[in-house]
Amino acid sequence: MACMACLSAIVKWTGSRGIPVFEIILFRNLFAFVPLGLYIARTTGWEVLKTQRPFGHLARATVGLTGMVCGFSAVQYLPLTEATALQFTSPLFMTALSALLLSEKVGRHRWGAVVVGFLGVLIMARPLPGQLNLPGVTLGILSALGAAGAMVAIRQIADTERGPTIVFYFTLGGVVLGAVGSAFHWVTPDPATMGMLVVAGLIGGVGQLFLTEALRQAPIGVIAPFDYTQLVWAALLGLVIWGELPHPLTLVGAVIVAASGVYILHREMRRFRRG
Numbered sequence: 001m002a003c004m005a006c007l008s009a010i011v012k013w014t015g016s017r018g019i020p021v022f023e024i025i026l027f028r029n030l031f032a033f034v035p036l037g038l039y040i041a042r043t044t045g046w047e048v049l050k051t052q053r054p055f056g057h058l059a060r061a062t063v064g065l066t067g068m069v070c071g072f073s074a075v076q077y078l079p080l081t082e083a084t085a086l087q088f089t090s091p092l093f094m095t096a097l098s099a100l101l102l103s104e105k106v107g108r109h110r111w112g113a114v115v116v117g118f119l120g121v122l123i124m125a126r127p128l129p130g131q132l133n134l135p136g137v138t139l140g141i142l143s144a145l146g147a148a149g150a151m152v153a154i155r156q157i158a159d160t161e162r163g164p165t166i167v168f169y170f171t172l173g174g175v176v177l178g179a180v181g182s183a184f185h186w187v188t189p190d191p192a193t194m195g196m197l198v199v200a201g202l203i204g205g206v207g208q209l210f211l212t213e214a215l216r217q218a219p220i221g222v223i224a225p226f227d228y229t230q231l232v233w234a235a236l237l238g239l240v241i242w243g244e245l246p247h248p249l250t251l252v253g254a255v256i257v258a259a260s261g262v263y264i265l266h267r268e269m270r271r272f273r274r275g
Helices: 002-016 021-030 033-042 054-077 080-101 108-125 134-157 163-184 191-217 220-242 248-274
Strands: none
Touching: 002 021, 002 054, 002 080, 002 191, 002 220, 021 054, 021 163, 021 191, 033 163, 033 191, 054 080, 054 134, 054 163, 080 108, 080 134, 080 220, 080 248, 108 134, 108 248, 134 163, 163 191, 220 248
16 A cells, blocks of 8 residues: 555656656556566466456456546545545445446445535535635546446456456556557656656555555455555655645545445445355
8 A cells, every 4th residue: 555655656756847747657567567477477477367257347447447547547636545545435336326227226224425525525525715726636536436336347257367467457448548648748858767667567566566465465445445545655655755734635535435435345245144
């Protein structure tokens, strides 16, 4: 989770240096192939890239990369802590999408948690005159929606596709999207910015692999709550780099959203254990 918070900070910093979002996406995914390639070579072997679900990977990449574009844009408009906190709405969207797209039964407890969670989002957004950052909040929420859609897409192909396969084709899609978008607007980075873009790719790749391995080694109920530690790292990075102090309502809303997400996870695990 520290890797993901550092990635968001680098995206915000490189964006402030004039690097367009699609160019950041290009480098983030291009250099992610370094740790990803080493991981595949040392563990599964390259035969893992054979896939039975090319269109499933396309769907996962489409919604996931849409979320990435929105998320990378959101950090340019919002303080790092607030942009990170909005990502916590992803489990709320995932619950709703699972009911709508996968026909999963969602009981009143989880729907109630979704409603409470979005009240937390309303608190974070501070819809008062002069306080609402509409572009940033909208992009942050769309980013969380894209991440939730990507998770639903992964669940639809996970029966035949392995973790490295899914990560590889998503990363490949990111390179293609970044290259196409950068062709219309390219800014040559200076050496310092270029170095940070390389680091963004390496951190992004390592972070994805760490998360994949963690989910392989332990139940999701053990791993998922650690996702919320991103807020601590984001707050520290925002304070040190930009002197940002989280707004009290951002913290209150984030706690409500996080609590809703943890409760949804608790109900999911309880339902899973009951079969």
